[in-house]
Amino acid sequence: MSDEQLKDTPEQAQFRADARAWLAENTPEPPTVRLPQSPLEIMTHEQLDYLQAWQKAAYDAGLVGCDYPVEVGGGGRDNCQRIANEEMLRARTPFFPNVIGLGMAAPTVFYHAQEELKQRLLPALFSGEDIWCQGFSEPGAGSDLANVQTFAERKGDKWVINGHKVWTSLAHFAEWMILLLRTDKSVKHDGLSYFVVPIKSALGKGVTVSPLIKITGETGFNEVIFDNLEVDDSYRLDELGKGWQVAMTTLLHERGAGELVTPRSGGMKSESTHNTNSHALVDLARRTERSSGTAADDPLIRDRIMQQLIREQGLADNNRRSRVPDLQDHPMRLALQNKLLMSEVAQDSAGLAMDIEGAAASLYLGDGQAPDGGQWPMAYMNSFGFTIAAGTSEVQRNILGERVLGMAKSK
Amino acid sequence: MTQPDNFGFTEEAALLKDSARKMLAENFTADVLHGMAAGDPTPERGPALAWDEGLWNQMQELGWGLLAVPEAQGGVGMPLVAVAGLCEELGRAAFPCPLLPTLSASYLLSAAGAGGAAPLEEIAGGATASLAVSNARGSWDFAETPIEVVGGKLEGTACFVQDVAKVSHLLVCARNAAGAGLYWLPVDAEGVEVQGDAIVDLSRDQGRVILSGAEAIEVCADAAPAFDRAMPAIWTLYAADMVGAGEWQLQTTVEYANQRQQFDRPLGFFQAVKHQLVDVMVDIDRAKSLVYGAACAWDTEPEKATRYAHMAKAAASDMAAYASSRSVQCHGGIGFTWECFIHLFFKRQKHSQMLWGDGPWHRARLADIVIG
Ligand SMILES: Cc1cc2nc3c(=O)[nH]c(=O)nc-3n(C[C@H](O)[C@H](O)[C@H](O)COP(=O)(O)OP(=O)(O)OC[C@H]3O[C@@H](n4cnc5c(N)ncnc54)[C@H](O)[C@@H]3O)c2cc1C
Numbered sequence: 001m002s003d004e005q006l007k008d009t010p011e012q013a014q015f016r017a018d019a020r021a022w023l024a025e026n027t028p029e030p031p032t033v034r035l036p037q038s039p040l041e042i043m044t045h046e047q048l049d050y051l052q053a054w055q056k057a058a059y060d061a062g063l064v065g066c067d068y069p070v071e072v073g074g075g076g077r078d079n080c081q082r083i084a085n086e087e088m089l090r091a092r093t094p095f096f097p098n099v100i101g102l103g104m105a106a107p108t109v110f111y112h113a114q115e116e117l118k119q120r121l122l123p124a125l126f127s128g129e130d131i132w133c134q135g136f137s138e139p140g141a142g143s144d145l146a147n148v149q150t151f152a153e154r155k156g157d158k159w160v161i162n163g164h165k166v167w168t169s170l171a172h173f174a175e176w177m178i179l180l181l182r183t184d185k186s187v188k189h190d191g192l193s194y195f196v197v198p199i200k201s202a203l204g205k206g207v208t209v210s211p212l213i214k215i216t217g218e219t220g221f222n223e224v225i226f227d228n229l230e231v232d233d234s235y236r237l238d239e240l241g242k243g244w245q246v247a248m249t250t251l252l253h254e255r256g257a258g259e260l261v262t263p264r265s266g267g268m269k270s271e272s273t274h275n276t277n278s279h280a281l282v283d284l285a286r287r288t289e290r291s292s293g294t295a296a297d298d299p300l301i302r303d304r305i306m307q308q309l310i311r312e313q314g315l316a317d318n319n320r321r322s323r324v325p326d327l328q329d330h331p332m333r334l335a336l337q338n339k340l341l342m343s344e345v346a347q348d349s350a351g352l353a354m355d356i357e358g359a360a361a362s363l364y365l366g367d368g369q370a371p372d373g374g375q376w377p378m379a380y381m382n383s384f385g386f387t388i389a390a391g392t393s394e395v396q397r398n399i400l401g402e403r404v405l406g407m408a409k410s411k
Numbered sequence: 412m413t414q415p416d417n418f419g420f421t422e423e424a425a426l427l428k429d430s431a432r433k434m435l436a437e438n439f440t441a442d443v444l445h446g447m448a449a450g451d452p453t454p455e456r457g458p459a460l461a462w463d464e465g466l467w468n469q470m471q472e473l474g475w476g477l478l479a480v481p482e483a484q485g486g487v488g489m490p491l492v493a494v495a496g497l498c499e500e501l502g503r504a505a506f507p508c509p510l511l512p513t514l515s516a517s518y519l520l521s522a523a524g525a526g527g528a529a530p531l532e533e534i535a536g537g538a539t540a541s542l543a544v545s546n547a548r549g550s551w552d553f554a555e556t557p558i559e560v561v562g563g564k565l566e567g568t569a570c571f572v573q574d575v576a577k578v579s580h581l582l583v584c585a586r587n588a589a590g591a592g593l594y595w596l597p598v599d600a601e602g603v604e605v606q607g608d609a610i611v612d613l614s615r616d617q618g619r620v621i622l623s624g625a626e627a628i629e630v631c632a633d634a635a636p637a638f639d640r641a642m643p644a645i646w647t648l649y650a651a652d653m654v655g656a657g658e659w660q661l662q663t664t665v666e667y668a669n670q671r672q673q674f675d676r677p678l679g680f681f682q683a684v685k686h687q688l689v690d691v692m693v694d695i696d697r698a699k700s701l702v703y704g705a706a707c708a709w710d711t712e713p714e715k716a717t718r719y720a721h722m723a724k725a726a727a728s729d730m731a732a733y734a735s736s737r738s739v740q741c742h743g744g745i746g747f748t749w750e751c752f753i754h755l756f757f758k759r760q761k762h763s764q765m766l767w768g769d770g771p772w773h774r775a776r777l778a779d780i781v782i783g
Contacts, residue, residue, distance in 0.1 A: 007416050282782050296782050299775070306774035309781065310701070310722045317700030324417045326425050327703075337693055397689045398682065405665045405688060407679030 007323075008083070015066075016083045022061050023091035028054050031094075037375075037382055039099045040169045040389075041220040048131075048173055051097035054265070055128030063088065064102070064263045065126040068110060073123030081261040088265040096265050100170055101125045101132030103262040105178045107253045109196065110260065112237040112246045121176070121196065126263075133174035133199070135165040135181075135224060136247070142167075143395050146189050146244060150181040150226060159183075159236075161197070161206070161229045167389075171209045171222040175200045180247050183240055192243030195235050202229055215381045254390045257335035278309035281349065284372065285356050295356045304352055311345045333404045340396040343386035350380035414711050418703040424493030431475075431497050435504035438466055441659075441752040444505055448613035452749045458607025460576050460616050462507040475510060477535045479517035479644075484528055485535035486517070491644050491706040495651040499702075502655030505614040505759045509539040509574040511652060515645045516540035516582040522640035523593055526630040530595040533580065540580040540595075543569035543620045551767050553638045558585035558622060564602070565594060565622040573766070575605055575618040583620075583627060584634055593634045594627035601625065612762035613755055640713070643720030646767055647705045650720075650727035653763045654702055656756050657695045657730055660738040663753065664688060667742055678741070687737050694730035701726050718780050725773035731760035732770075 008016060031050040042048055058064050063084040068074025096102060106125055109118055124130040141147035150163025161181065171177065177199045184191035199207045206229030211219040238246050252258040282305060285296035295301045318341075321327060322334040353376040354361035363370035364377055387393045401407045448461035470476070478494050480486020494514060501510060517534055519542070520527030534540065546557040547570045558567035565585055572581070575598070583594040598605065602625030607618045631637060665688055668679035678684045705719035735757040739746040746753050768776075 278781075285782070302778040302782060303771060303774050306725070306777050306781070309777070310726050310774070311697065313704070313719075313722055314697030314701050314726060317704040318696060320416060320418060321696075321700045321703060324420060327418075327420060333692075334696060337696060341693065341697075394682070394686070397686045400689045400692065401679065401685035405661075405679075405685075405692065407665065407668060407685050407688070408677045410680055410682055410685065 009078075011078070012080060012083055015077065015080045016087060019061075019063060019084055019087040020090075022063075023087055023093065026057060026061065027091045027093050028057075035094070036218060036220070037379065038385075039095050039097050040385065041214070041216075041218045041382075042097055042170065042173070043219050048097055051094055052128045052131075054094050055096045055098060058088070058093070058096070058263075058265065059127040063265075064096070064128075065106070065122070066263070067260060068106070068122065068126075072110065072118045073126050081263055085261070085264045093265045096128060096263065097170075097173075098125065098128045098131050100134045100174075100178075101128075101130065101176075104134055104250045104254050105132040105176070105196070107258055107260040107262075108178060108194075108237065108246060108250045111249050112194070113196070114234070117196070117234065125176075130175040131170055131173045132176045132178065133168050133171040134250070135168055135171075135177045135179040135197075136250075137167050138164055139166050143392055145180070145247065146192065148180055148182060148192065150179070151185070152181050152183050152193065152195070152231075154183075155230070157233045158230050159195070159233060161195075161226045161231065163226050165224040165226075167212070167221045168209075168224045169221045169389075171199065171224050172211055172219070177224070178250065180243055183243075189244040190241050192247070193240050194237045194243040194246035195231060196237065197229070197231050197235060199224070206230065215384065216378055251391065255336065255339045255396070257332055257338070277349065278305055278312055281305045281308060281353055281356065284353055284376075288356050288358070288360075288371070290358075301356060304355075308345065308349050308352060311341070311348075315341055315345065330404050333400075336396070336400050336404060339386075339390060340393055340400070343383065344393060347380070347383035347387055350376055350383050354380055414704070414707045418707045419490055419492045419710055420496070420703075421490075421493070424490065424496055427489070427493055428496035428500055431500035432503065434470075435500060435506060439463065439504045439506055441505070441663075441755065444507075444614065444755055445752050448507065448755065449749065454609075457609045458576070458616060458618065459613065460607075461613060462577060466506075467508045470508070470510070471537055476513050476537065476539060477517075479514045479521070480531050480535045481521055484531035486531065490710045491647060492703060492710060495647055495702055495706040498648045498651040499655035499658075499699075502652035502657075502759075502763075503659045505656055505659070505756055507574075507577075507614045507616075509541065509577040511648055512541035512573045512578060513539045514648055515542055515641070516580075518641035518644040519582060519593065519634075519637050520595075520630060522637040523631040523634070524637075526593075526628075527637075529628065530580070530582070530630060538580050539578040540582050541572050541575050541578045541598075543572050543581050543583040543622075545569060545571040549765075551772075553584045553591055553634055556584040556586060556591055558583055560585045560587040560592070560594075561624075563626075565596075565625045565627055567622055569620045569622070571608075571766075572605075572618050572620050574616055575620060576607055576616045581620060582630070583622070587632060589632040591634050592632040593630035593637060595630050596625055596627035600627075610762070612758045614759045615762060639717075642767070643705065643709050643716040646720040646724040646773070647702055647709065649763050649766055650698065650705070650723040651702045653727040653731040653760060654695060654699045656760055656763070657691070657698070657727075657734040660734045660753070660756050660760070661688065661691050661695060663756075664691075664738045664741050671743075684741055687741065691730075691734045691737050694726070694733055698723065698727040698730045718777060721773040721777040721780075724768060725770040725777065728764040728768075728770040728773070731764045735760045 033046045062075050066075040066077045066080040070076040152159040152161045177197045179195045179197045183193040208225040210223045288295040318334050365374040477486040478489045481488045520531050604621040610617050671678050701723040705723035708719040709716040745751050
């Protein structure tokens with residue numbers, strides 16, 4: 001028996017068995033097009049179509065939104081998303097394209113929207129038919145999120161929105177956006193409100209989406225300009241002026257510490273995790289020749305790889321420990337560390353791989369001589385996306401210091 | 412067997428940890444330790460022996476000393492995870508006592524087979540023991556033991572013997588015709604001389620044991636299998652001790668950072684302070700999870716025990732160094748004084764960090780396993 005099975009209730013065990021059986025038959029063949037390292041770099045419609053078809057199939061099989069009520073398109077189950085995620089990881093399925101929708105928009109809409117709006121939005125979100133994006137950051141408001149200036153002015157039962165969002169992942173494919181904006185300029189946090197906005201239908205009519213090129217040469221995030229976009233008041237979540245509280249629900253889930261578990265499919269993810277973990281580093285070090293033997297013979301390289309291995313195992317054991325509430329002094333202590341550690345471990349792994357490669361680390365994708373196809377420089381650059389997005393590592397340390405260790409807020 | 416999801420922590424194990432924490436918090440606060448151990452600040456004070464023998468005897472009555480003795484020999488035979496939880500609490504209090512060496516001896520004796528039975532029964536009856544293995548270079552490799560069996564008797568000088576002034580017995584590793592074996596004798600036996608070391612750590616004692624023609628019971632002639640099996644448990648327990656001590660260092664330093672005002676604000680407001688302490692927390696949590704993982708592997712998947720214990724001891728040793736340096740630094744001038752309790756834990760951590768191999772030593776061994 002595996003770890004997980006020891007803790008499954010009979011219903012969960014049945015669910016796991018069904019999921020496993022379904023996945024054995026229905027995990028899709030790899031695509032003919034090259035997929036990016038994460039859903040945030042989906043660039044072409046071919047990539048998107050392949051991934052959307054997979055999300056739809058997984059949703060129809062009950063592997064997405066498992067723990068949401070049936071009325072909003074969920075599976076109405078109890079604590080089964082975790083199991084679905086484990087099984088998808090095991091089966092090495094592709095990733096889901098609607099990551100912002102599943103991870104951030106869905107729990108926010110679920111906790112803060114009117115019943116009618118939930119029922120209307122969530123099924124197409126879960127199935128992946130509607131891709132979502134997140135309009136939080138602005139040129140002048142990243143870490144200082146409460147400083148957003150995009151403004152909505154009331155006009156009867158409509159709002160007129162003007163402003164400038166930036167680094168908006170997946171906006172180029174998105175039907176919907178979760179949007180944090182200002183409805184009152186006289187106060188900071190209390191002047192914020194939270195909307196869901198149909199952006200695709202408004203393209204050219206108040207919304208402009210322009211792609212930004214990432215450090216890796218890929219696209220995937222965008223600038224979004226609102227120019228007198230009119231939206232209905234029924235698209236507002238929660239009360240006027242409560243935008244900050246709603247955003248906290250989004251951020252908590254974005255950082256993996258929320259109550260509703262995000263559906264994750266893992267195949268490509270587990271593939272990429274595999275590529276950045278210490279076993280891949282051992283393998284790389286064995287293949288990399290130095291003037292005296294291989295990099296795997298170098299005591300310094302050996303030590304650094306072992307440090308990475310220990311950090312990875314520490315993360316895995318943190319996860320195990322977070323499931324034993326009796327051994328915890330603070331409920332969020334481990335959950336809030338997760339994003340910080342995962343992103344920094346991945347970054348250091350990729351950085352170490354480049355150190356192992358030495359001069360060959362200068363060779364990028366597209367060079368026939370590049371070790372491992374040039375993926376390490378790519379992974380290293382990409383890793384900054386994770387130490388910056390969803391709250392930078394520094395901001396994450398502030399949160400841990402303030403919420404978990406109880407130190408004074410560094411405003 | 413696979414590892415249980417909850418690391419094998421039973422209700423009984425959690426209770427043991429909890430009651431140890433309470434008992435130590437009530438009876439052995441840092442100021443008690445300070446009063447007891449830090450009476451004389453002069454470096455010339457020599458080997459000082461600080462301990463509350465009465466409190467230790469109460470612990471013995473609760474059966475802590477025989478937790479690792481199998482039931483067949485009159486002990487409790489608790490899983491290693493439970494014992495690690497207890498050691499974490501001892502570390503949190505930096506409690507001076509011979510528990511770690513006695514547990515270490517118990518694991519070695521259990522792993523030594525039939526010959527270990529009689530000594531284990533003595534431990535079940537209240538005996539305490541320390542290992543005499545290390546040579547003057549501080550090698551933790553039992554094959555390099557400085558003791559020899561000559562004409563059936565023990566000869567040589569073992570160094571870095573832990574808490575030797577507090578124990579009743581010695582478990583000696585000595586070279587013999589078969590390689591190296593294990594031998595058991597009372598510390599006050601004829602032919603045994605103990606010289607205390609002057610050490611940095613005020614919460615422990617340490618010494619050299621000079622054996623000249625001492626008679627001992629042979630536990631086993633070939634100690635290799637016993638060391639293979641027992642060392643991961645011993646590394647894990649020292650790592651657990653460091654985790655507990657690290658938690659004390661973090662908590663105390665955070666309290667100080669919340670209360671001390673500079674530039675009209677508490678120190679913890681400043682990220683240069685806050686972020687360091689968060690990093691200490693991260694390191695502690697990693698080490699702690701790895702300790703439980705290693706203990707659980709030892710209990711349920713022995714073939715993986717060595718590699719996980721290397722990880723736990725390496726992570727804990729590095730954490731201990733970092734937590735120690737940050738705890739003094741963030742206390743500023745007061746942290747540099749003898750009066751402030753911070754130095755007690757700083758010193759204990761430095762000591763634990765090196766015992767049975769520091770971080771680089773364990774990573775080098777781990778690399779041999781993983782990379783080859
Ligand atoms: C790959 C990627 C995808 C993204 N996707 C989206 C998206 O879909 N939607 C969206 O809304 N946003 C998105 N973002 C934006 C992201 O949320 C912001 O970049 C992030 O919050 C940081 O803000 P900033 O870029 O303005 O950096 P700044 O806030 O200007 O920070 C710059 C540096 O200063 C440090 N710093 C800032 N404030 C503090 C402080 N208080 N204490 C200590 N250090 C501090 C930061 O840690 C960082 O190192 C994405 C970003 C990336 C990289």
